[in-house]
Amino acid sequence: MTVVSETLTDNIAWRSLSETGAQPRLSVLIPTFRDDPSALLKALDERGVEAEVILLDDGGGDAALVERMAKRIETMTLPARLVVLSSNEGRAKGRNRLARHARGGHLLFLDSDMLPDPIGFLARWTALAGDDVAVAFGGFTLDQTPHRPEHDLHRAMALKSDCTSAPERAREPEKHVFTSNLLVRRDVFDTVAFDEGFAGWGWEDVEWAMRVSALYPIVHIDNSATHLGLDTAQALAAKYEQSAANFARVVQGHLEVVRNYPSYRVAKALKPLPLRPLWRPMLKSIALCEAAPTPLRALAMRLYRAALYSDAV
Template sequence: MTVPITELRIENAAWASARPRLSVLIPTFRDDPGALLKALDDPSASAEIVVLDDGGSDDMLAERIARRIQALRVPARFVRLSSNEGRAKGRNRLASHARGGHFLFLDSDMLPDTPDFLSRWAAVAETNAPVAFGGFTLDQTPQRPETALHRAMALKSDCTPAPERAREPEKHVFTSNLLVRRDVFETIGFDEGFAGWGWEDVEWAMRVVRQHPILHIDNSATHLGLDAAPTMAAKYEQSAANFARVVASHRDIVSAYPSYKVAKALKPFPLRGVWRPMLKRIALAEAVPVSLRAFAMRLYRASLYIEAV
């Protein structure tokens, strides 16, 4: 018998009487969003903040988050789950706590790049935009040897200006800095069939773009939480089943993506059990030049997707 997931709620003094126009929604799993909460504490933006601890089971961290929530000037609620629900279902739950007309999804390891970050998002919400993505950078991310590979790959493919993202609007949508109008999300939520890491946000955007325009703007936040190479590889391994789910529903869109095309090109090659692990070893080898490691990691990721194409 499955034990139901329960939630504990804590609000600050400003929560009960607030009538926010913008709801900032922050999921966290064993990460401390303290720096982000401090940066978002702007009462002039007519916003509220909801933080979801998605079953992280860290009592000391939960206590710190609860204290920070209660100290904020902005209306804020902390929701703590008894067990992990996952990226898609957890964000859907977050949205159920929101009271604003627009939702701003932010990952807990993000940090705004400008002091007026929240007020700029509030201004976009005032235009009634259905969906908008603000982009992300590594401008404030410390440079460390163990995360050099992730940095190189993110700078090449993810940290892109708005005009470039707008060419493929659904592809460059991540829940790390995403504004969604309430009625859009109420009709198109995240697919809870996704498990583990990867693709649930892009797949959501694929469904959205068939009905609504996706606006890309430059209102970026820094991604502080770069991963070491072994963690990256593990996430890509998790993502294979999610990629297959995307292909099953949106082959017309995803077949134009490089990850699909490379997987298709690799599919005829024999001895996959030999060369796939070799690609992983090269990607994880810190003595190898980062450019070669990044190339090997991209090929390794594509090789994991072969069965789906």
């Protein structure tokens, strides 16, 4: 068993808060793995907000990046801490570790490739924390994401299924929960943490929301952040391939919920079709073909994902 060690960098404001024993209203928790979160940290550094920021380098092994992040943490106005891990723990374990460092009554999980959309983004979350909300998701957009041809497929898919308004998300509150912009009250997270049995990419946040929704209401608001980190078609396909085992874990634990999701229903419809090892790679080839129309590529990628998931239904 590998023992993961931590190296900590705290700024002056963090140490000052520790000396007074005061607790911030909000702890902003940001995991990163070989991504530079400088733009996000700069945008979050709002004066007069009762918040702290905790950044986790999840064993990325990039010494130059760690040095840049440490310098950014040290210059922040808000109390801030950098936690650098000796090796990678993964998405669920990393976020659980972040929560153990937090001192706030509410936790705000943000991905490192996000950028707040509205002015006063953190102040809005802090105000909602003051209202003692149990769980809330603020939504995400692509409003500030640069347009690049290699990201056309991911952009089209995200705009169709992920970039939705609060009323639309509220129809299936547990389905539209992502750790990219998620507020959780401390006692809620102490009761329901992320399942560390998930590995790789995908589904650990939705599965967490399935368990939470049985105990606490999930509120959806419009306090969005832009997702800057769109993937190429090849990278997106690789993530879906990683996520198949996680999807199987969700099916095993939450069949009554997930059976109503389109991803499950399509996977179930594809399962009986013969010669899956032959036509599944064809779907991937169409999705990766940049010469094909984007709507066709998006359809092929969704069917490819469902074909991967069909092994689990």
